[in-house]
Amino acid sequence: MTAENVLRALKAVSAGRAEDAVLSVRDLSVRFRLRGGRTVEAVSDAGFDLGAGECLALVGESGCGKSVLASALLGLLPGNAETSGTALLAGPEGAAATDLLAADEKTLARTVRGRRVGLVPQSPAAHLTPVRTVRSQLEETVRALTGTSRRARRRAAEDAAGRAAFPAGHLDRYPHELSGGLAQRAATALALIGDARLLLADEPTTGLDRDLVDRTADELRRHADDGRALLLITHDLAAAERIADRVAVMYAGRIVEIAPAHRFFGPAGPRHPYARGLLDALPDRAFTPIPGMPPELSALPEGCAFAPRCPLATELCSTRPEFTADLACHHPEHPRA
Amino acid sequence: MLELDTVTAGYDRRTPVFRGASLTVAPGESVGLLGPSGCGKSTLARVAALLHRPDAGRLVLDGTEVTAWRHRAPRELRTAVGVVFQQPRTAADPRLTLADLLVEPLRATGRRAEAAARLAELAPAVGLTPDLLGRRPHEVSDGQLQRACLGRALALRPRWLVCDEMTAMLDASTTAALVAAVETYREETGASLLAVGHDRLLLRRWCDRTVEWQDCLPAEERP
């Protein structure tokens, strides 16, 4: 990490529209070294700001690197991963920001995970211990995070359950006695215990039916409205449309466009051809797939990774487009009128 | 014609998953069955795919009743129904390459000689490139693996297709691509389709008609 990067990121945190940025990511790259000398470029030069009360949806096909990005922010990558760049998490009440990528495991475990970043998991059923009640799991987390007295633990657990709209009457149930929606709320309550200002939701709606998707998404939105920053990682565009303020589109490890949600999903539409293709694949739109398949992250082309599938590709696309003005494309489409 | 007539099925005779469900899929028709998760529609899909024997009621395929079988439904009927499941990870044998996966049904039915030719048709039909065919499931993404699972279901040119939440784990583009592959196959062969899922928008767009799960059940069983 260079001093320049830190300066740039600090400036972003303290200046301009990112004044109240809870999370400010710059030039985040993750490489996996595999046996046999192969390298997988899972995330390349990702950058975005996320403010309090804001929901940023990170969307893209499965395997585009968006879950790796979330794991990098939590310091949960396997040993063969190399990260670079900065991810500054604003400190509590004016305290210094923490660079999540540079922090050691002890800092992450003692001061960040659970306390300043809450994780809403993909499958709540797998996230909860099947042999213990929701209450005992919540209280255990309270104890691990704050070490308060028994009575205070009980209240803190009930508070967290209340914030996640988990009914108090169900606290003494075991996870298998809960419906899918309640299990999701229990997992969210666990994420909320530390009163973290940043919530990371990694595919929270996969495999749920539409009603449950809507309910889960709305509840996440409510936490953003309470002043938390919400990073929603999903391939479900409908869920993103429902709650996101801004949408970041990821393709082959790179963020290719960041757009306000109302423009992205509205009549104007996104500007990057890949983002347009993704929207056109929705069953309530053209329902036509983008031809071809995404490239391997271990064998990315020199130029624009989307060029082989892009209807507008020209010779220009053999060089990689810079990410400027929230877009990385040589021939962006103009917003539809 | 695929007919389920007041079928009761479950994993334990005393507490069936559902009672008296009825559903008909006409020749060449595509029917979307809509229901929330946990309602029993996956069990119905397994019954329709001849993988689960109903406890009561009749299942009729083109006039042949296939209700009473011991270990397995007769092979010629089983292979006339192709099935695709929700989770490609658990639906693919982790030890086989995608190419082996695609033609396994041909090998299993003693049509080894046709395997190479059929593979050459199937792989492009489901959008799999040659370099992917040599890989094993853990080396490809969910979407690529689901393409292979669809290819396997089409390998024996079934007259019926049963897709149980085929696209629930997939992104929009892969979903549209898989649906397009199914529809191309159906145009070529006139096969009928039973697509089970919870995504109303998707099934309305994809199928000739959609049926709500509770409308399959007799009035007294409706939730």
Add this chain to the structure above:
Amino acid sequence: MADPRTHRLRLWSSALVVGVVLLAVLVVPPLVQLDEQAVDLSRKLLPPSWEHPFGTDDLGRDLLLRCVYGLRISLLVGLVAALVATVVGTAVGAAAGALGGWTDRTLMRLVDTFSSVPHLLLGIFVVALFRPGVWPVIASVAVTHWLSTARIVRSEVLSLRTRPFVEAAISGGATRWRVAVRHLLPAVLPQAGLAAVLMVPHAMWHESALSFLGLGLPSHQASLGNLVQNARSSLLAGYGWPTLFPGLLLIVPTLAIAGLAGVWRDRLNPRRRSELML
């Protein structure tokens, strides 16, 4: 999982011991051309020295040489017996799991019946049916050791049988035989192989126990159990080494084999295999 350093230490020390043992039992006997049965009553019960590193026994035979031959016999019996037991156990377990119904019930009641008899008693019963020799001992080990493998393989097969990939194979026209051979068996073989390796030490101990009781190999044959048995009288007379060295040779290699099997088991854990999380 243990920290990587102790992990590596375990792997390499186990591999070293197993390597030395294999080298000793494979290379030494044909190379040295010495007679491990050579009796020299003038040199009986000599303590360990440069000439006889393990000392000599009550008939003046070199104990190092006898231990190497003993280990050779014990390992051979252990390996063959473990192989036989694993093949039988896998076949029975796979059949019970894959076929189900009354086949399953019959086979598993058979397993229960066999396990309800104490292992050593059952083993003694088997060897007692034949004249002393290598094959009755192998049979005795196999009869008592296939049970656990059968249970492991059956439960693996049962959990695999309901996986969607098996249903997909059935839907694709696969017969029950093909499902078992093509999809189920390859999935359980690594587990069965691990069980086989873990069984080798057990088999060696079983052989030694039988030989110690005088029911195993003919007493002139230098198996580890026979060596300990023969040295018992010397132990009472105050000579420790004739029992010490065969005993150590029984313990150390079996621990090393178990150590290697442990490393293999960790490798089988699928979470280690995935290097990527995309």
